[in-house]
Amino acid sequence: MKLLEERIKKDGQVFPGNILKVSSFLNHQIDTALMLEMGKEVDRLFGKDKPTKILTVEASGIAIATAIGVVMGLPVLFAKKHASKNLSGDVYSSPVHSYTHGNDYNMIVEKRFLSSGERILIVDDFLAVGGALHGLLDIVKQSGAELCGCAIAIEKAFQGGGDALRSEGIRVESLAVIERMDDSSVTFRA
Amino acid sequence: MKLLEERIKKDGQVFPGNILKVSSFLNHQIDTALMLEMGKEVDRLFGKDKPTKILTVEASGIAIATAIGVVMGLPVLFAKKHASKNLSGDVYSSPVHSYTHGNDYNMIVEKRFLSSGERILIVDDFLAVGGALHGLLDIVKQSGAELCGCAIAIEKAFQGGGDALRSEGIRVESLAVIERMDDSSVTFRA
Numbered sequence: 001m002k003l004l005e006e007r008i009k010k011d012g013q014v015f016p017g018n019i020l021k022v023s024s025f026l027n028h029q030i031d032t033a034l035m036l037e038m039g040k041e042v043d044r045l046f047g048k049d050k051p052t053k054i055l056t057v058e059a060s061g062i063a064i065a066t067a068i069g070v071v072m073g074l075p076v077l078f079a080k081k082h083a084s085k086n087l088s089g090d091v092y093s094s095p096v097h098s099y100t101h102g103n104d105y106n107m108i109v110e111k112r113f114l115s116s117g118e119r120i121l122i123v124d125d126f127l128a129v130g131g132a133l134h135g136l137l138d139i140v141k142q143s144g145a146e147l148c149g150c151a152i153a154i155e156k157a158f159q160g161g162g163d164a165l166r167s168e169g170i171r172v173e174s175l176a177v178i179e180r181m182d183d184s185s186v187t188f189r190a
Numbered sequence: 191m192k193l194l195e196e197r198i199k200k201d202g203q204v205f206p207g208n209i210l211k212v213s214s215f216l217n218h219q220i221d222t223a224l225m226l227e228m229g230k231e232v233d234r235l236f237g238k239d240k241p242t243k244i245l246t247v248e249a250s251g252i253a254i255a256t257a258i259g260v261v262m263g264l265p266v267l268f269a270k271k272h273a274s275k276n277l278s279g280d281v282y283s284s285p286v287h288s289y290t291h292g293n294d295y296n297m298i299v300e301k302r303f304l305s306s307g308e309r310i311l312i313v314d315d316f317l318a319v320g321g322a323l324h325g326l327l328d329i330v331k332q333s334g335a336e337l338c339g340c341a342i343a344i345e346k347a348f349q350g351g352g353d354a355l356r357s358e359g360i361r362v363e364s365l366a367v368i369e370r371m372d373d374s375s376v377t378f379r380a
Binding site: 024029030031035036058059060062063067070073074075076077078080082101110112113 | 213
């Protein structure tokens with residue numbers, strides 16, 4: 001998606017450790033107009049697959065998932081990373097290792113919101129190694145819901161997570177796919 | 191806001207410890223159509239105050255803040271609760287005690303996204319004692335930005351946070367204000 005690629009080139013910052021900071025428009029400050037355009041593109045990609053619900057994970061996935069939900073007229077369900085007093089009843093749970101934050105957590109979704117009648121579109125802001133995405137896919141599998149595929153804002157292809165999932169037959173559509181990046185430039189997949 | 195009050199009566203669940211669960215439409219699963227209607231109501235309440243940016247805090251504030259941002263054409267900035275590798279540079283920070291989760295955290299916003307030229311509309315999904323809201327107000331004050339006020343989805347008035355802020359002269363508009371609640375009923379402020 002040209003608009004997102006241009007924005008990454010303009011405002012993204014590359015830091016050591018394969019870190020791409022897009023805090024000014026995607027995951028700290030949110031450009032809601034850009035989110036809406038991304039929502040329209042995801043609708044173009046997945047609308048004909050008739051998803052019934054969007055699944056993402058807190059925190060930064062919520063903004064883009066909400067925008068996509070608004071455009072596609074779908075409810076959004078976000079997995080939680082921490083058990084809290086407000087989460088009760090039967091839950092699906094999947095252990096995830098975060099390479100970004102260097103910690104482990106349980107991804108949790110209440111069972112009553114995900115079941116075999118649903119068609120799920122998974123959404124997240126970033127895909128690198130794929131830790132969070134594997135957790136979400138695991139939860140969809142546990143629930144018996146059907147998977148339409150995964151819509152990602154930015155994929156760092158050189159970290160392999162996206163292509164590994166594609167080779168397993170899972171549909172992964174990323175709006176910007178970064179083949180490589182260094183201090184001075186970001187190169188997108190053609 | 192009648193639509194939200196009716197939804198709380200229909201789908202909200204009251205649990206011991208003053209907990210109101212609205213996981214089915216507000217803070218686990220998100221009804222994006224309801225979020226859009228709430229966005230329109232907040233626009234009606236605060237549009238004439240010409241905010242330039244929405245400030246919220248992760249995680250569940252992000253959905254409603256994004257919907258309001260989409261309706262009002264404003265960027266959203268969400269405070270983070272945990273320092274992460276992806277957060278660098280100068281930050282505003284405010285210590286917060288969460289009564290819901292029973293823990294303490296630092297609320298953090300990168301300084302470059304909040305400054306004296308801005309007019310800030312604070313948004314959150316819940317207001318009870320007001321811990322998170324005090325943190326957000328503190329950060330706005332530190333930044334020198336002007337405060338338009340606070341737009342809240344659900345205020346639990348019996349926990350006092352909202353009225354305490356109003357008595358300090360801060361404009362707090364809650365779309366549903368709960369005066370009292372028990373297992374069998376929820377009573378809204380007239």
